Amino acid sequence: MDSFILNNNRKGGSVKVTITPSQPKQLSHLPKRQPVDIGFSDLTYTVSEGRKKNGKQILKSVSGRLRSGELTAIMGPSGAGKSTLLNILTGYKTSGMNGSITINGQERNLSLFRKLSCYIMQDNQLHANLTVAEAMRVASNLKLGKDMSSKQKEEVVGEILDTLGLHEHRNTMTSSLSGGQKKRLSIALELVNNPPIMFFDEPTSGLDSSSCFQCISLLKSLAQGGRTIICTIHQPSARLFEMFDHLYTLAEGQCVYQGSTQQLVPFLSTLGLVCPSYHNPASFVIEVSCGEYGDNIKKCSKLNGNGILAGNEISNPGDGDVIKFIDSGVNLYQPYASKELKDESNGTADGMSRNVVIPVDLTASEKSPDNVTTALLDTGFIASPRHYPTSEITQFWIVLKRTLLFSRRDWTLMYLRLFAHILVGLLIGALYYDIGNDGAKVLSNLGFLFFNMLFLMYTSMTITILSFIKRTYNLMQQFNIQSYYLAITLSDIPFQAVFCVIYVSIVYFLTSQPPELFRFSMFLGACLLISFVAQSVGLVVGAAMNVQNGVFLAPVMSVPFLLFSGFFVSFDAIPIYVYCHFKSPMTTLEELDMVDADITLDIIALIVIFFVLRISAFVFLRWKLLSTR
């Protein structure tokens, strides 16, 4: 049981609010992990700006330690370098950085670290077109090895959904969830394999005060379970601020404070920066960092050894005295407003008793955050060369099934595309109706073939650019890239093939082309190949660039295909009314310089182009994935 004193200005008194946690829930089914401490020292991050010789230094030699069992907030004014520090600590950014990062005292191995941690970004993309339960099933199949039965996986999922209050929304589409529920689902998806380190970029952004409280309560309970929870946060209310165990404050790329949240105010007061009564200490430290109380950044930074863990002897730059600032162990200062709320905007008795902290244990047997060992590095979980304990083939099947479900439910991908193929088929069929029976309509036949090619190329190319980009960022980070690519490149082929068959059947018969199976098959085969090659162009463009550039560049890339399609021969000068120049089909072929054309060669060329483009798309995708780090 926990109690708070809530100031009540209207009545001039104080109301005692008691938080009574409901039956604490524990995640007993999760895989066991050991706690992890992160240390970093002398971290600098520099970016090059244009042709300037010296780059711009964003982080200036910051150091610190982030402990398991603690909820750490990285705070600071806008542009202070919070996201940059988070990106470096997560391993999301590696180039341009110097300094050392250690895990339980050992130098960080990035690929191992990525397996231990998760990074929930602000706009974390959820699996579109999936329900909460389906998204969780994908995550559990991917992250929990085949040693676990489906029933056990369901138990894990059920327990997480229950604990995070998502059980009643299990059949809701992820896109229909509220902002707070989406955040909780992002956490739930990551919790499946129980990572001991969890990073959050502004987890409370876009949430109302009650949801903010719920969200931070959840993070706090995750930390209480022995995890290392780190999040950036802009300016929490006093109520939220109190929930953090540890604070790391940045200003102009330097650490101006690190230590417990309770010791922030005493620390600042040693510099003559006295936080006014009833003032939110979180707001105060931001104001100090912004220079509203004079130039204190250098002083604070020096006092913190620019991030060398407070808790050691630190000299006060003001008078040379040595003060003891204890980060852990004996506390020399009275904790600031230990349970007294200075910001009552969010504090209603009702609200507080509704929102309870539910301890979510890292593991039942390894709860003690002090019990930090390097044994973690020896566990099977870490030793695995893969990101998750599922084979590449299993990952391929998971992505394939998920992508097929995605396509089936995607209105643009499925129904709009089907509608477009039928409508355009009927339109072209009506325009070139019965031309196949009329020898005088050779030119119309050529026009028909050309538009056929144009339509098939553009539809399959643009839809692939749009849908590929849409899907890629959702899942690319989570899967083995080969399995992922193979699944998404194969998944759309059947759909495109079916649409192409429907379209070709309509136009072939409406334009009265020869009703011979062989000719129909040849025509269909050529159309299918054109669609698949165009789809591959879409994949290359989608993998290499963003939607805006892709939508512009894809038509440009298709120009060579059109130029060399053989249709661009001028017939304008031919006086058709004088005599029938195209009486013999051979004349047409002669005019188009296609007498010696070998269809086998064309087919081989298209197949080669198809494979070259598919491989190029993979190379671009890989490059893009690596270059974002």
Ligand SMILES: Nc1ncnc2c1ncn2[C@@H]1O[C@H](COP(=O)(O)OP(=O)(O)OP(=O)(O)O)[C@@H](O)[C@H]1O
């Ligand atoms: N690639 C880059 N090139 C130039 N400057 C950069 C680059 N990346 C970051 N910066 C600068 O580094 C500083 C820190 O950026 P960062 O995004 O880490 O700040 P922040 O504290 O997270 O800010 P906010 O709270 O507004 O999100 C900013 O001044 C930003 O303009």
